[in-house]
Amino acid sequence: MLGRGPGLPVTNAAIPRxxxxxxxxxxxxxxxxxxxxxxxxxxxFLLGSAGLITGQLAGLSLLIAxxxxxxxxxxxxxxxxxxxxxxxxxxxxxxxxxxxxAVLLMVGVSMALPSLVGFRALHPGAAAVLAGAISxxxxxxxxxxxxxxxxIGSVAMDLQxxxxxxxxxxxxxxxxxxxxxxxxxLPWQRVLWSALGAAVLNLVIAINHRGDRxxx
Numbered sequence: 001m002l003g004r005g006p007g008l009p010v011t012n013a014a015i016p017r018x019x020x021x022x023x024x025x026x027x028x029x030x031x032x033x034x035x036x037x038x039x040x041x042x043x044x045f046l047l048g049s050a051g052l053i054t055g056q057l058a059g060l061s062l063l064i065a066x067x068x069x070x071x072x073x074x075x076x077x078x079x080x081x082x083x084x085x086x087x088x089x090x091x092x093x094x095x096x097x098x099x100x101x102a103v104l105l106m107v108g109v110s111m112a113l114p115s116l117v118g119f120r121a122l123h124p125g126a127a128a129v130l131a132g133a134i135s136x137x138x139x140x141x142x143x144x145x146x147x148x149x150x151x152i153g154s155v156a157m158d159l160q161x162x163x164x165x166x167x168x169x170x171x172x173x174x175x176x177x178x179x180x181x182x183x184x185x186l187p188w189q190r191v192l193w194s195a196l197g198a199a200v201l202n203l204v205i206a207i208n209h210r211g212d213r214x215x216x
Contacts, residue, residue, distance in 0.1 A: 029098065032145040037102045039138030040149060041109035043131040047197065048072055049119055050127035051190055053182060054135065055175030055198035057083075057151030063178070067185050073107035080150035091146065091158075098147040106149060124190065128197030136204025143167065143205070172202045 044062065047054050053062040061076040068075075080103055088096040142148055152174050156167035175198045182191045 029145045029147075032141045033098055033102050033147050034105065036138040036140075036142035036145070036147070037105040037149070038109050039134050039141070041106045041113065043135030043138065043201075044072055044106075044110055045113045045117065046122075046127045046131040046134070047194070050122050050124045050193075051186075052124055052128060052131075052194040052197060053178075053186070053191075054131065054194060054201065055178060056171055057149070058135075059175065059178050059182075059194070059198065063182055063185060071111060073111040076110075077103065077107050083150045083155070095146055095148075098145065099150055102142055102147050103150050124193040125196070128193045129200055132197040132200025133204060136201040136208075139201070139205060140208050166206050169202075169206060171205065172198075175202065 040058070044054065044058050048062055048065070051066070053059045053066070057079055058072075058076060061072055061079055064070065064079075065072045065075050084096060084100070139149070152171055156170035159165045159170050160167045175195075179191055179195050179198070182194065186194075
């Protein structure tokens with residue numbers, strides 16, 4: 001350590017102190033959660049309109065919806081239920097409340113979008129890349145506000161916090177299994193386009209969701 005001068009003792013004033021983190025306000029949390037939920041819903045809508053899927057629980061929900069004819073929103077809501085207990089035990093009641101709010105908003109928006117938005121032309125490659133970027137930005141906003149959309153997101157956040165494994169890589173492992181199964185249901189071209197979109201999404205999360213850089 002460096003003192004204040006020759007022969008002078010080291011004082012607390014000579015030691016730089018880190019700036020304490022500035023937590024998000026409730027209003028900031030609300031807008032971040034709303035943005036993340038709406039962008040995630042729009043990303044899923046893009047993929048569904050092009051006959052594609054994505055990764056994580058949303059991808060499994062899209063796959064089931066396309067195979068059965070059920071709506072994406074209700075399927076996602078049912079599949080996410082088992083993960084709420086895990087999120088509560090690991091992150092607490094606040095995380096659970098925010099996650100439930102985000103999921104309900106995302107499901108509601110996804111059910112409303114077909115009557116509000118339509119496409120005259122939608123190339124599957126464009127849908128994949130745009131949906132990956134949009135959904136990645138949405139999930140990143142949710143993660144920054146200590147929220148997820150349930151499912152694999154909460155597991156990925158837990159592993160990153162406890163073990164230092166990046167959330168994006170955890171999600172990519174789940175996606176590998178999901179897309180392997182998708183080849184049994186969808187044409188291989190649609191699966192490959194879907195995998196491109198999932199790769200874009202996971203790269204956005206892996207590069208930008210860094211606990212060593214962002215504290216809020």
